Amino acid sequence: MKYENIVVRVGRMPLPGALTADAYEYCAEPLEALKPGEIRIETIYASIDAGARGMLDPSANYPMLLRPGNRVYTSGVVGRVIESLDPAFVPGEFVRALSVTRQKYLTVAPKRTLGVRKVDPSDGPLHIHIGSLGMTGFTAWIGTFTIGLPKPGETMLVSAAAGAVGSVAGQIAKAIGARVVGIAGGAEKCSAVVSRFGFDACIDYKSDGLGEAMDAACPVGIDIYFENVGGAIQKLAMERMNMFGRIIMCGQVSQYDGNGGGSEGGPNLMNVINRRLNLRGFISSDHMDAFPAFERSALSLVRSGKLISYATVTKGFDQLHDAVNSLTQGRNFGQQVHQMADDPMTSDC
Ligand SMILES: NC(=O)c1ccc[n+]([C@@H]2O[C@H](COP(=O)([O-])OP(=O)(O)OC[C@H]3O[C@@H](n4cnc5c(N)ncnc54)[C@H](OP(=O)(O)O)[C@@H]3O)[C@@H](O)[C@H]2O)c1
Known part of the structure; x- marks a missing residue:
């Protein structure tokens, strides 16, 4: 199958304060053919984390500093499998991946990457898997x-x-x-x-x-x-x-x-x-060995109604700067999320 990928990269290093649209570049890049064990996911939601702004501020002393041209990280994405060379994953299924880069089509090898798993849409909105149930x-x-x-x-x-x-x-x-x-x-x-x-x-x-x-x-x-x-x-x-x-x-x-x-x-x-x-x-x-225990505990709290999640969703693939501003300006309630493609589980797609 032929797709053209779009990879999000740092554009201009921002001035202090709110980000402008040129903080990021959306670069069309070719996709390599899948290797055995890999799957390709179309990203629907990506988490916006407070660190997204800290990574662009040299004075913040944040654990990771990005520079123009670097790929942009997120603590998690959820999307739909569009191609698979891993027999455990079938095109059309919803999948979550942790600590990845922001791109239209993400390629991962589930067996070699912690945190890649199918998500059950009956647990709530898809983005809950990169919020309360994610990083x-x-x-x-x-x-x-x-x-x-x-x-x-x-x-x-x-x-x-x-x-x-x-x-x-x-x-x-x-x-x-x-x-x-x-x-x-x-x-x-x-x-x-x-x-x-x-x-x-x-x-x-x-x-x-x-x-x-x-x-x-x-x-x-x-x-x-x-x-x-x-x-x-x-x-x-x-x-x-x-x-x-x-x-x-x-x-x-x-x-x-x-x-x-x-x-x-x-x-x-x-x-x-x-x-x-x-x-x-x-x-x-640093504590990823504890992630499976967390996931069991959090999923049980979510399913019993003891862990409630809300999200503020900013739509538009090229609106990453606005999604980050939403968080730093406190416009979010609960998880700040960036919607990069239609969500077939919601009625407004
Ligand atoms: N140590 C780790 O491994 C790790 C991992 C992930 C996140 N974190 C940290 O966890 C914290 C929360 O991150 P998050 O991604 O969940 O973001 P978040 O809490 O969803 O969003 C940030 C919130 O901070 C508040 N805020 C912004 N500027 C503020 C200011 N000047 N004074 C007081 N409050 C301010 C805003 O709410 P108000 O409307 O209430 O101002 C905003 O909604 C961040 O400090 C982040 O760096 C740490």
Whole structure:
């Protein structure tokens, strides 16, 4: 079968702030014939992760920095098999792949690539497999259960609580009996974090008096802080940590867009010593051996209705810049997703 591929590459390195369309280039490239064991997937959805912006900002100190011409990564895609030389996969089936590059037609060898599996559309929207059941859900799970170790009755504070990682972290801690408090931007988002994701409370960081709001929402202090944003929020949270508290250093999204946000006035690290805190960073892809266990646990929570997912979908193959801006500007609720082709499971394709 003959297809022309389109590979997404970095265009112009962006200026600080929102991305413009020229941040990415959409390059027509030939496809090689499949080798035995490989399948070809037409990408329908690709995850947009906060790191997509950090990878384009040399000042963000993000674990990976991309340059003009580089292929652009995503933590996961879901799409439909269009060709297969692996007898276990049949054209027409829906498939998920993790940690791949953004392109119209993706070629993978399922037996040699962790995280490639068929998806069951009855589990929910196709993109759930790159959200709560993909790397973002896994990130929340690894941070919560290897560093946070919440116990019933403990208070866990989660920043970027309305986003992909934060919403899952709060829900899985709540499922084991912790009291979960979120932080998000705006009264409407905060209300949805409580009503849709089931958090016990949510603090609007865009309102005045953030420290007082944390005191009110966490009256007996914070046992676990799931850190996604950095800056002033991190500083105020650290001042309210209880003895032997745990700080899960997951991300610093306020520092990813080249504006130098979030780096001012770091927290007083003396608190780490005085209060015997465990402050630990992690990169979820270092823990892939735990992915199958996560997937079993998360799938069971999804099927029992204890792990709720929402997504904000930006449509249009050449709209990647807008999808990334949606996330950094906080327009997303739940997972930010980029739709690159029609989804036959939805009515509007
Ligand atoms: N360590 C790892 O292995 C790993 C893996 C994946 C992701 N992460 C980290 O996890 C975090 C969440 O990533 P995600 O992909 O799930 O994104 P997300 O939470 O879905 O989206 C980012 C959210 O951050 C909030 N935000 C943006 N700028 C902010 C600012 N200046 N101050 C406070 N909040 C801000 C926005 O919500 P509001 O409307 O509430 O502002 C936005 O919706 C990021 O820090 C990311 O780097 C880490």
